[in-house]
Amino acid sequence: MDDWKYKPAGDLGLPHHEAFKSLKRENGLIATALHWIWWSFVRAYLNLWHSLKVEGRENLPNDPPFVLVANHCSHLDALVLSAPLDLRLRDQIFPIAAGDVFFTNPAISAFAAMMLNALPMWRKRCGPHALAELKQRLIEEPCCYILFPEGQRSRTGEMLPFKAGLGMMLAGTSVPVIPCYLKGCFEALRPETRWPVRHSIQIRIGKPITFESVPNTRSGWEQVATDLQAAVKGLGYDRVTSANWQT
Amino acid sequence: MSASERLFSPMRAFEHPVTYTVTIAVAASLVLAPLVIQGLAKVGRITDARRRQLWVRWQTWMVMAPLVFAPILLGAAWTIAGIGLLSLLCYREYARATGLFREKAISLTIVLGITLITFATLDNWYRLFMALTPLTIVLILTVALLADRPQGYIQRTALGVLGFVLFGHGLGHLGHLANDPNYRPLILMVLVSSEMNNIVGYVLGKRTGLPLLPQTNPGKTVTNVISGLILTTGLVMILGQSVFRGTVLESWQHLLVLGVLISVGGQLGDLMFSSIKRDLGIKDFDVTIPGHGGLLDRFDSIVPISAIVFHYVNYFVGVGVGESVRIWTSRG
Numbered sequence: 141m142d143d144w145k146y147k148p149a150g151d152l153g154l155p156h157h158e159a160f161k162s163l164k165r166e167n168g169l170i171a172t173a174l175h176w177i178w179w180s181f182v183r184a185y186l187n188l189w190h191s192l193k194v195e196g197r198e199n200l201p202n203d204p205p206f207v208l209v210a211n212h213c214s215h216l217d218a219l220v221l222s223a224p225l226d227l228r229l230r231d232q233i234f235p236i237a238a239g240d241v242f243f244t245n246p247a248i249s250a251f252a253a254m255m256l257n258a259l260p261m262w263r264k265r266c267g268p269h270a271l272a273e274l275k276q277r278l279i280e281e282p283c284c285y286i287l288f289p290e291g292q293r294s295r296t297g298e299m300l301p302f303k304a305g306l307g308m309m310l311a312g313t314s315v316p317v318i319p320c321y322l323k324g325c326f327e328a329l330r331p332e333t334r335w336p337v338r339h340s341i342q343i344r345i346g347k348p349i350t351f352e353s354v355p356n357t358r359s360g361w362e363q364v365a366t367d368l369q370a371a372v373k374g375l376g377y378d379r380v381t382s383a384n385w386q387t
Numbered sequence: 388m389s390a391s392e393r394l395f396s397p398m399r400a401f402e403h404p405v406t407y408t409v410t411i412a413v414a415a416s417l418v419l420a421p422l423v424i425q426g427l428a429k430v431g432r433i434t435d436a437r438r439r440q441l442w443v444r445w446q447t448w449m450v451m452a453p454l455v456f457a458p459i460l461l462g463a464a465w466t467i468a469g470i471g472l473l474s475l476l477c478y479r480e481y482a483r484a485t486g487l488f489r490e491k492a493i494s495l496t497i498v499l500g501i502t503l504i505t506f507a508t509l510d511n512w513y514r515l516f517m518a519l520t521p522l523t524i525v526l527i528l529t530v531a532l533l534a535d536r537p538q539g540y541i542q543r544t545a546l547g548v549l550g551f552v553l554f555g556h557g558l559g560h561l562g563h564l565a566n567d568p569n570y571r572p573l574i575l576m577v578l579v580s581s582e583m584n585n586i587v588g589y590v591l592g593k594r595t596g597l598p599l600l601p602q603t604n605p606g607k608t609v610t611n612v613i614s615g616l617i618l619t620t621g622l623v624m625i626l627g628q629s630v631f632r633g634t635v636l637e638s639w640q641h642l643l644v645l646g647v648l649i650s651v652g653g654q655l656g657d658l659m660f661s662s663i664k665r666d667l668g669i670k671d672f673d674v675t676i677p678g679h680g681g682l683l684d685r686f687d688s689i690v691p692i693s694a695i696v697f698h699y700v701n702y703f704v705g706v707g708v709g710e711s712v713r714i715w716t717s718r719g
Contacts (some may be wrong), residue, residue, distance in 0.1 A: 144542035146667050147486040155674055168479065168488050169495060 160253035161243045161260055163273050167231045171254050175230045178255040182219050189338060190216075190328055194224045196345035199318060204232050205282035206348070207310065207317045209368055211299045211376070212288035214325035218256065220341055221286050221320060234259045235286040236274070263291065268308060275309045289365060297326040299376075302369040307351075307361025316348035319368055321375035344375045388568045390511070390711040394464040401460075405572035405629045409579055410460070413452055420445045443678035451676065451685075459574055463565040464509060466574065470562035471505030473686065478554040480672040480681045484663070485546055492530040493547040496523065501555040508562040510715045511707060516563060520556045524548050553690050561693035564700070566707035569630065576626045577649065577696050580619050581688045584653040587615040604661035612654055619653070620646030634704040645699055652695045653688035660687035 150164030159165055186192040208221055218235040225233055239260035242252040252258040289302035324341035354360040401407040428438040458465035478497055482488035500523030507515040527547040564570055588611045596610030623646030631637045671680030679685045700706055
């Protein structure tokens with residue numbers, strides 16, 4: 141049986157600076173090689189400088205599609221969240237990054253695309269069309285997203301409410317969502333600082349959740365956001381002592 | 388001429404009359420082109436849209452022409468390296484257009500094959516150059532096995548083999564011409580005459596005559612093809628007399644055949660890649676060159692011409708006869 145289909149690159153015909161921003165961007169050999177180099181470096185850096193500890197690694201699916209969601213309080217978060225993932229999946233993992241931060245300057249945009257493999261989310265003009273495009277890619281390709289549903293970094297270290305836009309992508313799908321809690325990132329790289337300081341970082345990875353039975357309506361999207369926020373927050377409490385894991 | 392002189396020295400770049408004639412002619416055309424475009428626009432012979440299109444093309448050629456001429460004038464090593472890079476970039480466009488780029492192991496094998504072919508050419512090691520094609524094909528067929536995914540195996544490997552044969556082996560022949568001490572006028576003659584085909588097609592446009600293969604390329608008419616054939620063959624016969632002076636290829640019969648081969652080969656290259664584009668449902672291979680599309684949209688005709696010219700010249704007079712072979716790899 142024949143399963144080959146001619147399928148030109150999703151970003152074919154776009155100039156480089158446009159391709160970096162495209163949600164249809166696909167990786168070639170150079171990008172793959174850069175991802176390997178970059179993520180190997182990041183992993184080594186996090187282990188050596190921040191003594192990265194990962195709890196619940198067994199909850200990570202072996203293959204896409206899946207979505208990782210976590211609390212967001214530092215520019216280190218996406219790097220930390222990607223670190224436990226298999227290097228084999230490196231080309232299929234897309235951190236969803238703020239377009240207005242990572243995709244306006246050409247050099248930063250090239251870095252975000254070629255090294256981080258990030259896809260942009262334009263916070264002020266993120267319509268249903270962009271979310272539908274992301275959802276389609278997540279399921280059809282399939283791939284993995286790293287998402288911070290708070291929509292912005294917390295300036296205090298306290299979790300902000302999750303936005304319902306995430307629900308538009310996940311309600312009614314069988315894509316597993318893995319809630320994660322990041323500890324130590326805020327102290328390692330505070331919003332007002334430029335360079336990270338030496339501070340231990342931990343990730344707690346929760347059990348996958350699916351939202352197949354949740355209706356793809358506004359109330360369903362809000363339910364997805366509420367459930368995930370509770371799951372992430374729950375991971376922030378120590379299971380043994382019931383003390384808040386944040387502190 | 389020693390091997391290192393041929394590879395790295397630009398000192399004798401303008402020794403051959405064809406080299407400086409072609410270089411000066413191209414430079415003069417680029418200088419005069421804006422005046423011609425303005426003149427044509429002023430007397431109303433071209434539309435405003437056409438004028439803008441010609442401006443973009445002129446600007447692109449102002450960048451492309453030095454990129455093509457500089458390595459050829461600087462030395463054979465730069466020429467071979469430049470053609471190796473062109474092969475890799477053309478493969479990249481082909482892989483992105485067909486979707487083959489998603490097969491990372493196959494693509495990596497092809498990149499390795501093209502790199503090795505470029506090295507064999509730099510080393511003037513013809514046996515390795517020829518051996519690398521069947522060996523790379525075997526490697527493509529082997530690495531495709533490792534995915535343990537028989538579905539689509541034939542299509543994936545066939546696309547890989549076609550890509551390697553076109554851009555590694557095919558374009559590699561153009562690089563191998565640089566192992567001849569007379570490579571500068573020879574390669575310039577090939578490039579300029581193949582470009583003549585394209586220029587004739589562009590100037591005559593779609594208005595004249597019946598399309599040759601309307602489904603494949605409605606813009607290529609019988610008139611275009613015949614006009615290109617006459618002008619390209621004429622140009623090859625004029626330049627060839629000087630390029631091949633003192634050899635059997637100097638005769639007008641040989642030059643006539645070579646001119647026809649270059650023209651027909653160029654037209655075929657154009658049609659082959661038009662066919663690939665129609666099959667894939669794309670207009671251009673990329674947007675690398677403003678006003679032209681991708682590199683493959685510009686250099687498509689060179690792909691078949693390279694092997695045709697190499698083997699024609701090699702059969703009758705030999706390419707690089709008397710030159711050092713295995714420059715880097717031989718112990719002696």
